[in-house]
Amino acid sequence: MRRRHEMPFGAEVGEEGVRFALWAPAADGVELALEGGETLPMSRGEDGLYTLTTSLALPGDRYNYRVASADGGHEVPDPASRYQPGDVHGPSEVVDPEGFEWEDGGWQGKPWEEAVLYELHVGTFSPEGTFAGVEGRLDYLMQLGITGIELMPVADFPGGRNWGYDGVLPFAPDSGYGRPEDLKSLVQAAHERGLMVFMDVVYNHFGPEGNYIGLYAPQLFTDRHQTPWGAAINFDDEGSRWVRELFVHNALYWLEEYHLDGLRLDAVQEIHDDSDKHFPRELAERVKQGPGRGRHVHLVLENDDNAASLLRGHGVDGGGPGHDAQWNDDLHHSLHRAATGESGGYYAEYPNPINSLGRCLAEGFAFQGEPSSFRGGAPRGEPSAGLAPTSFVAFSQNHDQIGNRAFGERLAHLAKPEAARAVAAIYLLAPQIPMLYMGEEWAASSPFLFFCDFEPGLAPLVTEGRRGEFSTFPEFADPAIRERIPDPAAEETFLRSKLDWSELEEDKHRGWLNLYRGLLRLRKEVIVPRLAGTSGGGEYRLLGERGLAVRRTLGDGSRLALVANLSDEPLRLAEPESLGRAVFSTHPEATEDELPAWYAGWRLEEG
Structure with a gap:
């Protein structure tokens, strides 16, 4: 059995060769650069989608895109690359997904x-x-x-x-x-x-190193929203249709x-x-x-x-x-x-x-x-x-x-x-x-x-930032103690x-x-075996300061109950929690009216 997910971008192996597609709305032009081979111009289409189909590329070949712009241009990997043999800054590799023979055709997953x-x-x-x-x-x-x-x-x-x-x-x-x-x-x-x-x-x-998409598709991000990493990924602003498709296809691809x-x-x-x-x-x-x-x-x-x-x-x-x-x-x-x-x-x-x-x-x-x-x-x-x-x-x-x-x-x-x-x-x-x-x-x-393993200019900043995150905690107020925090790099x-x-x-x-x-x-x-069909809504009550009783009806009508004492001291119960048969107990010797320290027990009553 062969499997592939058809994508509107990236390198797709077909009968007429390999079709390359790059969304680059801000580019003045795009060329396909085959490693050790030809450099071929790509045609601009709707919304800045550049495409080219060529028989000069084969599975296993490596390639980059040369993106022309006002600042002279850039050579970049394919953002939809199926494989990067030389890491994120290197060329992409043409992969034919149908080259892998699947033998799990009967697999339907699990509920x-x-x-x-x-x-x-x-x-x-x-x-x-x-x-x-x-x-x-x-x-x-x-x-x-x-x-x-x-x-x-x-x-x-x-x-x-x-x-x-x-x-x-x-x-x-x-x-x-x-x-x-x-x-x-x-x-x-x-x-x-x-x-x-x-x-x-x-x-x-996206991570802080190796994301080239913003050079030729700045619509990937939007200033309408902010995140802990800066400008948000654009799901609702100009150009968002292509951004949404990028991530939908990513999910479907996996x-x-x-x-x-x-x-x-x-x-x-x-x-x-x-x-x-x-x-x-x-x-x-x-x-x-x-x-x-x-x-x-x-x-x-x-x-x-x-x-x-x-x-x-x-x-x-x-x-x-x-x-x-x-x-x-x-x-x-x-x-x-x-x-x-x-x-x-x-x-x-x-x-x-x-x-x-x-x-x-x-x-x-x-x-x-x-x-x-x-x-x-x-x-x-x-x-x-x-x-x-x-x-x-x-x-x-x-x-x-x-x-x-x-x-x-x-x-x-x-x-x-x-x-x-x-x-x-x-x-x-x-x-x-x-x-x-x-x-x-x-x-x-x-x-x-x-x-992490970022490039030399970024790695020290990550180390400094990591240790700085803990500076507001009293136990890390001393800079000498913060220096003991392991270096991420x-x-x-x-x-x-x-x-x-x-x-x-x-x-x-x-x-x-x-x-x-x-x-x-x-x-x-x-x-x-009892979970299918279980609906919402259980009930719980506290047993003293550190004790807990929880009951829930399961899908087959049985009732499952937890009794726990999450403290260092035994807990005596005025009204013992008893329901059905014992399923598990951290302390099998425990009695129903006194729970040992750090006790958890489950009981089940059949429906």
């Missing part, structure tokens, strides 16, 4: 309620730091109980190491991880094992040409769009009309706005076009503050983390329109109690919550083991969709630090972030792994 996600960074997950390195660990992930891996962004970024959120060529898998065929091999191998593959995509900004099972959209609160149809809504419709027609394809949001209306099944849309779920930061922040006691930054917004955790487990978001002190008192969120619990992705760690700390500490570095166990038991068995962060399941000792910072797989030979780490495997096995056997 969303079966998802157990595992977020990973390709460069630090395995010793190899490549797509092949991930492929070599798929059996381990399958045995862990994962049903879907989520790759942090792989779109080509400058240098040899990066989180991926500084990508500038959104269609080209980073050459440091392997060729396009290597990523396709990873996806196919995952499908052979019954694993879905998701990818993070970034549609809110889903069709690479047969991915889903995408996670980064920080959509920074996708600013005042047009009649907000871009994330249009994207969801196009995906459902395209690859989502014949198989399970899932879209997940990261959205600080807590916009419940963007999620599938909200209100009266009956599960129509919409995104399947959103990362539930509120739940993370509640769990983290409860387990660690940290109260700085956004954790200050959760002064009673047990109450906000209860609301998250019963209703989705903790903030559903209430004013946010961290955001200057502005209201945050929309009502979410009507959404199914599977509309939310639950986690105790992810790349942001670890890597945006000065020293990249994981929860196992910050919380007592008994607190971390209770947290795992809560979010892995809750009806929301769980997501692990790589290495969490064995309490990996390696940190996950912020790292140093290769050592990247190497320290690599997982140490030899730790799995140690009893301590094996114990954590066995806990996670056991919890995910219980989830598969007991929770997942």
Whole structure:
């Protein structure tokens, strides 16, 4: 089986040769420069789209565009390049996507309620730091109980190491991880094992190095809106039709040409769009009309706005076009503050983390329109109690919550083991969709630090800016202490972030792994079969200051209940919480009228 996604731009291999297309409305002219060969003029068409079809180019050939302008012109890579063998500043390579033979034609994906996600960074997950390195660990992930891996962004970024959120060529898998065929091999191998593959995509900004599009298509950005990275990407101003198509086709490209099972959209609160149809809504419709027609394809949001209306099944849309779920930061922040006691930054917004955790487990978001002190008192969120619990992705760690700390500490570095166990038991068995962060399941000792590999003029500025971000925190007021923050530009910072797989030979780490495997096995056997058809609305109540009881009716009519004591002291209950049979307990010896410290127990009553 052969797969390709037809695009209106880039290099498309066809029967008459290769058709090249570049949207360059500000250019005075464009030429195709074949490496070691001809330089051919391209014809300008509608809205500044330059095209050329030539038989002089073949798959494997490298090329640039020479863009003429008033300042003399530039030689640039293809913004729709399928592969950049020499990184973001080098020439692009003509790729024939039909050169890869797919053998997973029977794969239809998995229903969303079966998802157990595992977020990973390709460069630090395995010793190899490549797509092949991930492929070599798929059996381990399958045995862990994962049903879907989520790759942090792989779109080509400058240098040899990066989180991926500084990508500038959104269609080209980073050459440091392997060729396009290597990523396709990873996806196919995952499908052979019954694993879905998701990818993070970034549609809110481009990285600070290697983005040449603004030279010949300044309409890519607009001053109508601002983001933390400067002028916003243009989704609603002059020229926005081509910009919107660029990102719609990018999503369809990954889903069709690479047969991915889903995408996670980064920080959509920074996708600013005042047009009649907000871009994330249009994207969801196009995906459902395209690859989502014949198989399970899932879209997940990261959205600080807590916009419940963007999620599938909200209100009266009956599960129509919409995104399947959103990362539930509120739940993370509640769990983290409860387990660690940290109260700085956004954790200050959760002064009673047990109450906000209860609301998250019963209703989705903790903030559903209430004013946010961290955001200057502005209201945050929309009502979410009507959404199914599977509309939310639950986690105790992810790349942001670890890597945006000065020293990249994981929860196992910050919380007592008994607190971390209770947290795992809560979010892995809750009806929301769980997501692990790589290495969490064995309490990996390696940190996950912020790292990058920008050109020499930019790298020191990033290092200075990174350390300056922490200057307002009391614990980093001393410049000498800030100097201890790992340098993002140093290769050592990247190497320290690599997982140490030899730790799995140690009893301590094996114990954590066995806990996670056991919890995910219980989830598969007991929770997942009951999730389909689960509607919104659970109930919760506080048990003293640090105790919590949550109940939820599942899709088959059964009732699932959590009882937890997230404190250092035992909790005696005046009215014991008893419901059905025990599913799991962190303390099997506990009685119904007294909960030990850091206790989490789940019970189920059949419908």
